[in-house]
Amino acid sequence: MEQFLINPDCMVYDNHPVTLTGEPYHYCPGCGHGVIHKVLMEVVRDLGIQEEVIGVAPVGCSVFAYHYMNVDMQEAAHGRASAVATAIKRVRPQNYVFSYQGDGDLAAIGTAETIHTVNRGENILMVFVNNAIYGMTGGQMAPTSLLGMKTSTSPYGRDAASMGNPIKITELLAQLPGAYYVARHAVHTPNAVRKLSKAFKNAFEYQKLNRGTCFIEVVSNCPSGWKMSPVQSIDWIEKNMLPMFPLGDIKVPDPKTGNPVMVKNN
Amino acid sequence: MAIKGTIIIDTELCKGCELCVLACPQKGLVLSDKINLKGYRVVELYMDNCTGCVNCALVCPDSAITVYREKKAQAV
Numbered sequence: 001m002e003q004f005l006i007n008p009d010c011m012v013y014d015n016h017p018v019t020l021t022g023e024p025y026h027y028c029p030g031c032g033h034g035v036i037h038k039v040l041m042e043v044v045r046d047l048g049i050q051e052e053v054i055g056v057a058p059v060g061c062s063v064f065a066y067h068y069m070n071v072d073m074q075e076a077a078h079g080r081a082s083a084v085a086t087a088i089k090r091v092r093p094q095n096y097v098f099s100y101q102g103d104g105d106l107a108a109i110g111t112a113e114t115i116h117t118v119n120r121g122e123n124i125l126m127v128f129v130n131n132a133i134y135g136m137t138g139g140q141m142a143p144t145s146l147l148g149m150k151t152s153t154s155p156y157g158r159d160a161a162s163m164g165n166p167i168k169i170t171e172l173l174a175q176l177p178g179a180y181y182v183a184r185h186a187v188h189t190p191n192a193v194r195k196l197s198k199a200f201k202n203a204f205e206y207q208k209l210n211r212g213t214c215f216i217e218v219v220s221n222c223p224s225g226w227k228m229s230p231v232q233s234i235d236w237i238e239k240n241m242l243p244m245f246p247l248g249d250i251k252v253p254d255p256k257t258g259n260p261v262m263v264k265n266n
Numbered sequence: 267m268a269i270k271g272t273i274i275i276d277t278e279l280c281k282g283c284e285l286c287v288l289a290c291p292q293k294g295l296v297l298s299d300k301i302n303l304k305g306y307r308v309v310e311l312y313m314d315n316c317t318g319c320v321n322c323a324l325v326c327p328d329s330a331i332t333v334y335r336e337k338k339a340q341a342v
Contacts, residue, residue: 005272005318005334013323013333015276025328029306030283034327190289190321223283230283 030230032220035187043200056081060102079110082117098125121178121212131222139225170217174251180212182251186219271318271335279330280308286322
């Protein structure tokens, strides 16, 4: 099929950027982690900063992120990726530092580290993958699980009276003066992925300015934890996750003054 | 004349999640009956209407898709 097109000159999308190691992902079919790894590393390739980036891997499904990302990586204890990233950035301020965490890691066990890292305005990029469930341990309820959502530890659905409400940690962190750029994106459609790519690019560029923490939440899917097919999970994101976690910028630097300002939604 | 493109799917990386099938605006992809070494049914391009829009490759969680598109100079 179209053999004449298959040559390097006509290649418009390379599935193996130099910033990925090329090892097959261990993630379940349809998992958003693969897309986020790929987009993040494509941005690193496009900016030409592969040698200057240091990543911090979390505990959770993406614990083996350092097997896939072909940049310098450091594993952190559960929930402490932002604290480790703080240390790395302070010792090596010339490097770009990012932490990559899931919702169980960043919003549950690592809440204190997360909030204080952003409050100190550490000059790092924090990537927060929100799939509303604990994927690796078998689909238990996460702080971000939606009300009424059935998980293995909330089999009758999440009840606000006994289990609390889903935490919108991104909105919470945007209130802090140390946050410079806060946005929420998703990976469920090609256009959402394109927007995510732009957000990562902005975040790495803001890191040069040394003004504060960049925090990007990515609404992702977990077909295995949600007990549905990958295609159904995309539909479920749109119907259930996005009304609770609306996409878009939450805090952006003002183009004139460069000071971060909250974006007024609706 | 529509822009011509094509894709190559690395069948050993494909896990048959069908997210590319959902994302393809031309509806040119389908889950085939072929099975790869890991035991997943893999996706294949079965229609000759690919425009090289890159949508399938962007949403592929396993980086299995490479996209080729003819250059504008070559278009008639």
